[in-house]
């Protein structure tokens with residue numbers, strides 16, 4: 001073999017070996033990446049168990065791209081871990097706006113049925129919601145409430161409050177700290193506060209017992 005041929009063989013061996021190393025490193029990176037995703041997922045699951053009783057992390061298994069969401073693509077919400085008294089939080093965006101999903105217990109539902117005279121629009125006549133939500137719960141299933149988390153005054157984000165949403169009541173609801181507007185657990189605004197109307201109920205439907213699709217109505221299914 002000539003010197004030139006020997007050098008060419010050595011170079012070919014070097015290329016093959018460096019390709020093998022690159023491939024091994026790529027495979028290793030794939031494995032590590034997969035493992036990292038698994039660990040993040042598992043940690044998230046543990047975290048959600050750890051805070052049951054307060055707000056639970058939002059569990060979402062599918063989300064459209066930012067562009068699709070801006071155009072109003074429907075968003076699926078998994079409510080399988082939501083329990084009475086809890087609210088899904090932090091909240092995903094629908095058309096760039098946050099969504100509240102709350103599970104109201106029986107006591108809360110009973111309070112929503114009373115016309116306490118504390119509400120500005122108790123029958124939601126001046127407010128925005130799908131037709132199915134024209135009831136005291138403003139929802140299709142009494143226990144599950146779905147609202148846009150945007151104050152109808154100047155657009156701040158109200159906070160979930162477990163009690164004392166009205167001065168003389170232990171009733172819970174949502175409170176907007178910007179200018180002091182309170183809403184009950186049906187998103188109905190208190191009388192005499194800056195917010196003029198109830199929280200908006202977006203179009204939504206149940207695709208199963210444990211999943212809601214925000215942005216679609218039953219008629220769209």
Ligand code: FES
Nearest residue numbers: 151153154176179
């Ligand atoms: S923005 Fe909520 S009270 Fe003003």
